[in-house]
Amino acid sequence: MTALGKLFRTTAFKLSIAYLVLFSIGAGLVLARVGARVKEVLDEQIEQTVDAEIRALSEQYAQGGLRQLVNAVERRVRAPGGSLYLLSSHAGDVIVGNIEPPNFTPSGGTELVETAYERRGEPGVKHPALLRLFLLPGGFRLLIGHDIEDHEVLRGILRRALGVSLFWLALVGALGGLFVSHRMLERVDVMSGSARRIMAGDMHERLAISGAGDELDRLAENFNAMLERISELMAGLREVSDNIAHDLKTPLTRLRNRAEAALRAGSNDSEHRAALAAVIEESDNLIRVFNALLMIARAEAGYSSDNMAVFDADSVVRDIAEMYEPVAEEQGVHLDVAAQDGLAVTGSRELLGQALVNLVDNALKYGGTGDAPRIAIEARRVGDRVEIIVADRGPGIAPSDRERVVGRFVRLENSRSRPGSGLGLSLAAAVARMHHGALRIEDNAPGLRVALSLPAMRTTVGPTARMERA
Numbered sequence: 001m002t003a004l005g006k007l008f009r010t011t012a013f014k015l016s017i018a019y020l021v022l023f024s025i026g027a028g029l030v031l032a033r034v035g036a037r038v039k040e041v042l043d044e045q046i047e048q049t050v051d052a053e054i055r056a057l058s059e060q061y062a063q064g065g066l067r068q069l070v071n072a073v074e075r076r077v078r079a080p081g082g083s084l085y086l087l088s089s090h091a092g093d094v095i096v097g098n099i100e101p102p103n104f105t106p107s108g109g110t111e112l113v114e115t116a117y118e119r120r121g122e123p124g125v126k127h128p129a130l131l132r133l134f135l136l137p138g139g140f141r142l143l144i145g146h147d148i149e150d151h152e153v154l155r156g157i158l159r160r161a162l163g164v165s166l167f168w169l170a171l172v173g174a175l176g177g178l179f180v181s182h183r184m185l186e187r188v189d190v191m192s193g194s195a196r197r198i199m200a201g202d203m204h205e206r207l208a209i210s211g212a213g214d215e216l217d218r219l220a221e222n223f224n225a226m227l228e229r230i231s232e233l234m235a236g237l238r239e240v241s242d243n244i245a246h247d248l249k250t251p252l253t254r255l256r257n258r259a260e261a262a263l264r265a266g267s268n269d270s271e272h273r274a275a276l277a278a279v280i281e282e283s284d285n286l287i288r289v290f291n292a293l294l295m296i297a298r299a300e301a302g303y304s305s306d307n308m309a310v311f312d313a314d315s316v317v318r319d320i321a322e323m324y325e326p327v328a329e330e331q332g333v334h335l336d337v338a339a340q341d342g343l344a345v346t347g348s349r350e351l352l353g354q355a356l357v358n359l360v361d362n363a364l365k366y367g368g369t370g371d372a373p374r375i376a377i378e379a380r381r382v383g384d385r386v387e388i389i390v391a392d393r394g395p396g397i398a399p400s401d402r403e404r405v406v407g408r409f410v411r412l413e414n415s416r417s418r419p420g421s422g423l424g425l426s427l428a429a430a431v432a433r434m435h436h437g438a439l440r441i442e443d444n445a446p447g448l449r450v451a452l453s454l455p456a457m458r459t460t461v462g463p464t465a466r467m468e469r470a
Contacts, residue, residue: 049083363448397441
């Protein structure tokens with residue numbers, strides 16, 4: 001396609017032409033109305049002049065009869081101007097006048113008739129005129145009118161002015177449309193080139209922004225933001241793939257070795273059962289890892305809006321605390337629970353509950369140590385936020401590790417000897433982001449304090465805090 005063909009096919013050029021056509025139609029209607037109104041005004045002036053002539057000549061005829069009327073008409077004929085007169089008998093014989101008898105027979109009335117006439121002494125030369133017939137007693141006919149050739153010249157000037165105006169309007173409009181389309185096409189071509197490079201795999205490419213703040217700039221800004229988000233997701237996907245390949249290789253290898261060892265060395269049913277139990281335990285660990293990855297993926301994908309609902313976060317906290325009371329009691333951990341009533345939030349109760357389970361499980365696993373192990377679970381409203389806090393008095397996490405510990409499969413050195421996949425805090429952080437909230441890891445002095453901060457609903461019940469102890 002040629003460059004001119006691309007210009008003609010642009011939306012900007014088509015809109016310019018459409019606007020030009022509509023504007024031309026409007027301008028034509030306005031000028032046509034102006035021309036019609038000018039003709040109406042001129043015809044009204046002629047009508048008033050003819051009426052005055054008829055009244056004056058009628059008085060002449062009434063005062064002096066036909067002779068005085070003829071004299072008056074002769075004087076008016078000799079006067080300069082565009083007035084037309086013709087006095088004839090009932091048989092059509094011309095008595096006096098400055099025009100030839102018309103080819104038609106006008107009836108006597110009050111309306112002017114537009115027709116063509118010939119001046120006396122100029123046969124065959126037609127001129128436009130407005131005429132009115134006045135019938136006199138005795139059958140005499142008095143035809144009075146006015147030459148309107150000047151009016152036709154004026155209307156011709158108006159028509160030519162309209163044509164010239166429309167021509168220049170079309171020319172300037174077309175050139176303007178081509179200029180705007182060319183500018184628009186240049187920017188679209190630049191964006192198309194960037195899009196082709198992005199599709200070729202260059203995810204660092206971004207659409208150009210001119211700085212004009214127009215609709216193309218806003219579109220480019222939104223696309224660039226979308227590309228940033230896609231790049232982050234792709235980087236996360238690569239990281240997850242690498243982590244899965246790295247962290248699942250060991251348990252899968254261990255699973256295979258145990259099965260192979262059972263086949264090679266097992267000589268009785270008890271050994272076979274022990275080997276199968278070990279394989280099942282290892283398989284369960286793998287399933288838990290995959291389930292955690294699946295929930296993180298669902299949370300980071302935004303989950304489904306159909307599963308979002310309003311629920312009380314305090315009831316979730318109490319349910320989780322009640323579920324972990326026996327576990328904490330078995331480990332000798334003192335569990336404190338404080339939850340305000342009516343902490344309504346919007347989101348997924350299932351995912352929020354799973355995130356809280358991970359936090360409590362981590363607190364029991366890594367913070368339930370020492371002479372008097374103690375874990376506190378608290379839910380409260382802070383301004384327009386609902387905060388769910390799980391705090392322990394364990395060794396805590398160094399400030400330099402608090403940011404990276406929410407990554408997938410990240411396990412600190414002092415936790416590698418304990419069972420776990422390194423996905424608990426990652427899932428909690430993903431759930432917080434899905435609910436437009438945040439996960440904070442702080443120093444509990446001593447111990448670790450993890451807070452889930454979520455947007456609160458406006459409707460709340462009074463802050464009736466209560467303490468429960470397991």
